[in-house]
Amino acid sequence: xxxxxxxxxxxxRGRDVDVVDLLLTQHARIEExxxxxxxxxxxxxxxxxEDLVRLLAVHETAxxxxxxxxxxxxxxxxxxxxxxxxxxxxxxxxxxxLLDADVDSEGFETSLLLLRTAVLTHARxxxxxEFPRLRAGIPAERLIALAPAVRAAEAAAPxxxxxxxxxxxxxxxxxxxxxxxxxARDLIREAARRTRS
Amino acid sequence: xxxxxxxKGLALDQQLRDWRELNVEPIDPEAVDPYTRCRIITMxxxxxxxxxxxxxxxxxxxxxDVKRQLAYTRFVESQQQRAVxxxxxxxxxxxxxxxGYEQVAVDLTAWVARHEPDPYLKQAYEFGVLEDFxxxxxxxxxxxxxxxxxxxKIVNGVTEVMPGxxxxxEFRHPFDNVNxxxxxxxxxxxxxxxxxxxxxxxxxVMVYYMNTGPQYMEPIxxxxxxxxxxxxxxxxxxxxxxxxxxxxxxxxxxTHEYNECWLYWSFMEQETDPRIKAIWELHLQMxxxxxxxxxxxxxxxxxxxxEQIVGDTGLPEPLKFEPxxxxxxxxLATQIDLTKLGAGYVREAHERFEExxxxxxxxxxxxxxxxxxxxxxxxxxxxxxxxxxPHPVESLRARQGSxxx
Numbered sequence: 001x002x003x004x005x006x007x008x009x010x011x012x013r014g015r016d017v018d019v020v021d022l023l024l025t026q027h028a029r030i031e032e033x034x035x036x037x038x039x040x041x042x043x044x045x046x047x048x049x050e051d052l053v054r055l056l057a058v059h060e061t062a063x064x065x066x067x068x069x070x071x072x073x074x075x076x077x078x079x080x081x082x083x084x085x086x087x088x089x090x091x092x093x094x095x096x097x098l099l100d101a102d103v104d105s106e107g108f109e110t111s112l113l114l115l116r117t118a119v120l121t122h123a124r125x126x127x128x129x130e131f132p133r134l135r136a137g138i139p140a141e142r143l144i145a146l147a148p149a150v151r152a153a154e155a156a157a158p159x160x161x162x163x164x165x166x167x168x169x170x171x172x173x174x175x176x177x178x179x180x181x182x183x184a185r186d187l188i189r190e191a192a193r194r195t196r197s
Numbered sequence: 198x199x200x201x202x203x204x205k206g207l208a209l210d211q212q213l214r215d216w217r218e219l220n221v222e223p224i225d226p227e228a229v230d231p232y233t234r235c236r237i238i239t240m241x242x243x244x245x246x247x248x249x250x251x252x253x254x255x256x257x258x259x260x261x262d263v264k265r266q267l268a269y270t271r272f273v274e275s276q277q278q279r280a281v282x283x284x285x286x287x288x289x290x291x292x293x294x295x296x297g298y299e300q301v302a303v304d305l306t307a308w309v310a311r312h313e314p315d316p317y318l319k320q321a322y323e324f325g326v327l328e329d330f331x332x333x334x335x336x337x338x339x340x341x342x343x344x345x346x347x348x349x350k351i352v353n354g355v356t357e358v359m360p361g362x363x364x365x366x367e368f369r370h371p372f373d374n375v376n377x378x379x380x381x382x383x384x385x386x387x388x389x390x391x392x393x394x395x396x397x398x399x400x401x402v403m404v405y406y407m408n409t410g411p412q413y414m415e416p417i418x419x420x421x422x423x424x425x426x427x428x429x430x431x432x433x434x435x436x437x438x439x440x441x442x443x444x445x446x447x448x449x450x451x452t453h454e455y456n457e458c459w460l461y462w463s464f465m466e467q468e469t470d471p472r473i474k475a476i477w478e479l480h481l482q483m484x485x486x487x488x489x490x491x492x493x494x495x496x497x498x499x500x501x502x503x504e505q506i507v508g509d510t511g512l513p514e515p516l517k518f519e520p521x522x523x524x525x526x527x528x529l530a531t532q533i534d535l536t537k538l539g540a541g542y543v544r545e546a547h548e549r550f551e552e553x554x555x556x557x558x559x560x561x562x563x564x565x566x567x568x569x570x571x572x573x574x575x576x577x578x579x580x581x582x583x584x585x586x587p588h589p590v591e592s593l594r595a596r597q598g599s600x601x602x
Binding site: 009010011012013014024025027028031034035116120121124127132135136 | 227287288290341344345346347350414574575576577580
């Protein structure tokens, strides 16, 4: 049984799962995580919010390091990608403002809803204008080959603490998720370097 | 009850809108009451029918004065349709809107079936609703495959998602989709409103699917839209044949306007979002004037009073979007294996049905079955939302999946 306080996004299985599949799953997961944050309060909300920060960090890194550069190799894609990067930059600004806020303050909720609109709009833009071009313009095996890096990054920044990492969890209360997120970013960057070389 | 025939409404020359008024703020798809979305989708279908009906009328109308009146009201109705449908957010995908359409088809048809006084007409709605119920389930599985989201995000637990009459079994010989019409002079006026409402909604679903389906790249999505859009066309035949073909154009115009009054008034009573409620209220005021105009045309050209068409007791009880879970479970348990033979309903798979099934499926698995298998392959189970316990039909219960308990 899934715990009621965690998201329950279906995960695709099998050998054909490509990087777009995983990013779509992350979009759905992020959407659900926003709901979990909004629906919680106090320590539970702080925890749900930290999960959200980790999800967003892993996701945006995968897009910026792996997927957008690949999109740029398709003719006439630069303008679309520039727009996506600008959206990501704006979302990060809103997120930065939230990191230091009291999760139960009114300002937090207002900014969170703004962030949600920005993130979900950005996700839809990608689903409509970027992902279909990727699948049409990039060989399937290349998209499949990128999936393990995204999976590794997800595993490095888990959204529910594993047993035995309580000390890491304690760190998160002071500064959310930064260590694990950095590790996830490194994994994706490594994979990106490998694909480029 | 409120009698729209007693009200003048908003003067026709005050009904044109400028760009600012048309530029409506869309609903927030993450926070909307699912039944607010359903009311928007319903009124879009109603206004789309109003526009197309008026165009058809104009094509057979030899009187240029009347044609000018129709043209004016039709332009206003077009603006009403734009204002209503543009409440849907760009953030929502085609499939999310599709799930909304099927939720409408389920809960709107179920409400109408529960309130229909004529047993033959009631049977038509009970029969049809189990098919749309199945479409919701098929699209919900597609939705999770293509967009990774779950249909409960849209239906929000007020409508269940599980198999209905399997879409594969919904393909009948076209002859068997033609029903007997009601008798316009004997039938309860409520029945006229019910038939027009459901046929408008189904027609909009058909048009939406047959036009948006090819926008998908995923083969299974393209195929599923093609299949279900063909069933929706069957439904338009099924419901439109209930309407008395002897109604004059003037009479039909009155029924259309009266029906629009009934629905805007109903939704105004029920709306939870004050901003949307204000739109229903404004549109009711506009429709009251359209009804006056239609009543005048009826008096002048048909020599009859509108009360002879829609009765003199005012509107029937307001149509409500509300959960119909228990009723639908009862229909699933008792009518799942029905099909049509001519204008009637039978349980056996008769010769003409079998012939049609053979021709259309040709021994192959249709997309509506393939989508469930593909979902199982991708995620290990199928998508359902059974809030009231297991499926009432044992053979349609889910095989145990690996993801959800």
